[in-house]
Amino acid sequence: MSLETNEWTELSPDQADFFRVQVQAANQMAFGPTAHEAGIGQLYAGRFSVDGSSGYA
Amino acid sequence: MGVPGRNDAPAAFVRIREAPENYQLEGVAVNLPLTKGRDVHGRQLSLRYGQRGGVGHLAVGFLANALEYNSGSNRGMPLSPGYGKQGTHNLELQGVDGATVGRIVRSLGTLAFNVVVAGAESGPSPITSSTYDLAQAFLKRSVDDCRNNPGSGLLLTGGNGSTHGVAFESEQRDIVVIYPTNTFPSTISIAFVGTGGADDPVLAEVYSIQSRGVSLEMGQLPPGLYDLTEVMRALPMLSMQVPGAEDNPYLDEPTRVALEQRILKLLTERTRQTT
Numbered sequence: 001m002s003l004e005t006n007e008w009t010e011l012s013p014d015q016a017d018f019f020r021v022q023v024q025a026a027n028q029m030a031f032g033p034t035a036h037e038a039g040i041g042q043l044y045a046g047r048f049s050v051d052g053s054s055g056y057a
Numbered sequence: 058m059g060v061p062g063r064n065d066a067p068a069a070f071v072r073i074r075e076a077p078e079n080y081q082l083e084g085v086a087v088n089l090p091l092t093k094g095r096d097v098h099g100r101q102l103s104l105r106y107g108q109r110g111g112v113g114h115l116a117v118g119f120l121a122n123a124l125e126y127n128s129g130s131n132r133g134m135p136l137s138p139g140y141g142k143q144g145t146h147n148l149e150l151q152g153v154d155g156a157t158v159g160r161i162v163r164s165l166g167t168l169a170f171n172v173v174v175a176g177a178e179s180g181p182s183p184i185t186s187s188t189y190d191l192a193q194a195f196l197k198r199s200v201d202d203c204r205n206n207p208g209s210g211l212l213l214t215g216g217n218g219s220t221h222g223v224a225f226e227s228e229q230r231d232i233v234v235i236y237p238t239n240t241f242p243s244t245i246s247i248a249f250v251g252t253g254g255a256d257d258p259v260l261a262e263v264y265s266i267q268s269r270g271v272s273l274e275m276g277q278l279p280p281g282l283y284d285l286t287e288v289m290r291a292l293p294m295l296s297m298q299v300p301g302a303e304d305n306p307y308l309d310e311p312t313r314v315a316l317e318q319r320i321l322k323l324l325t326e327r328t329r330q331t332t
Contacts, residue, residue, distance in 0.1 A: 004079070005102035008126045011085065016096035019085045023068045 069120040079104050080115055086123030097123055188317055189268040192245040195320050196235050199223040202327055209327075211285045224285050228326050232288045243267065247320070250288050256280050259288075264316060270307030271316060 011019065071084035082101040089095060101119060203210040203223045210225030213236055222236025234248040248263045259278040264271055278288070308316070 003101055003103055003122070005100060006122055007101070008097045008099045008123065011087075011096045011098055015085075015098070016087060019070060019096065020087045023070050023085075023087055 067120060067124060069116060069123060071116045071119045073115055082115060082119050084119060086120055086127075089123060089127035095127060097126060099123055099126070188271055188313055188320075189243070189245065189266050191317055191320050192235070192247060192266045195247075195324055196222070196237070196245055198324060199225065199235055199327060211289065213289070224289055225327075226285065227323060232285060233323060234289070238265065250278065271313050272307055273312075 067086065067088050069084055069086040071082055074081040074083075080103045082103065083099070085096065085098050087096040089097070099119065099122065101122065103115060103118070199210065200212065200223050203212050203225070210223050213222035213224060213234075222234065224232060224234040227233050230251075232248075232250040234246075234250065236246055238244050238246045245266045246263055247266065248261055250261045251259050257280050259280065261276050261278055263274045263276070265274070307313075
């Protein structure tokens with residue numbers, strides 16, 4: 001993969017709080033035991049090693 | 058995604074737009090480890106050349122870049138060839154597609170259907186990945202064997218009918234149950250359940266195997282368990298939730314190696330029985 005743009009801005013405390021709650025809610029609902037029992041499948045599961053020569057692979 | 062029971066794991070929420078020549082990513086990364094409170098919003102344009110692994114790869118790449126930005130080594134610059142030289146990290150990704158997210162989290166689902174929720178853990182390369190890899194191979198092999206040789210074990214199915222584990226009896230007369238218990242962090246559980254006499258309590262050992270460590274929970278099941286079906290009926294009496302490291306420390310190195318040897322022995326047994 002080649003990155004042409006890679007821009008980052010820091011979130012305000014309010015924004016950060018909002019997204020933390022949203023992501024945590026998604027985490028619980030998508031990956032908690034209930035979701036597992038309901039058969040909600042994961043999009044992709046894999047482990048990626050990051051090293052100095054190849055980025056993530 | 059965060060780790061269940063641990064709300065401070067690095068996580069990213071990424072929207073990916075696909076164009077003929079590139080992918081446009083926009084999202085947030087929270088709980089970045091190095092500088093508390095410095096959560097970020099990011100935009101990336103990734104050329105499609107050489108891209109592999111689809112949106113999963115893109116999502117974990119987004120988080121990897123956020124971690125790099127967080128480290129302060131390369132702020133605002135494109136990913137460099139020397140990326141990651143400060144140390145080796147291990148990122149683990151789980152994600153669900155936008156439609157699924159949309160169904161379960163309304164507020165996120167309104168953003169788009171091409172949303173990916175993904176997450177990763179970052180840290181030193183785990184010394185225990187060999188146990189996880191071995192357990193994964195054991196799970197796959199056991200399920201395949203059971204499918205190809207009906208009667209060699211009991212396939213475990215989830216609520217949607219898909220196979221997700223297997224139980225069988227070992228040559229040592231233990232009931233062995235192997236199944237994934239958690240999708241993030243990826244966890245494979247192996248339960249060894251003794252088959253005692255009619256009046257004896259049955260001892261059960263349940264190992265929860267993750268790439269970063271293995272924990273053990275021991276318990277007793279009621280007496281009178283003799284076969285796979287009865288064991289499977291009783292097993293939920295044990296707590297099958299994956300404990301946090303704080304609740305149930307990871308095994309020490311000799312115990313973990315002993316578990317690997319036990320798994321290897323079972324793999325050899327299964328190979329001998331089914332070939």
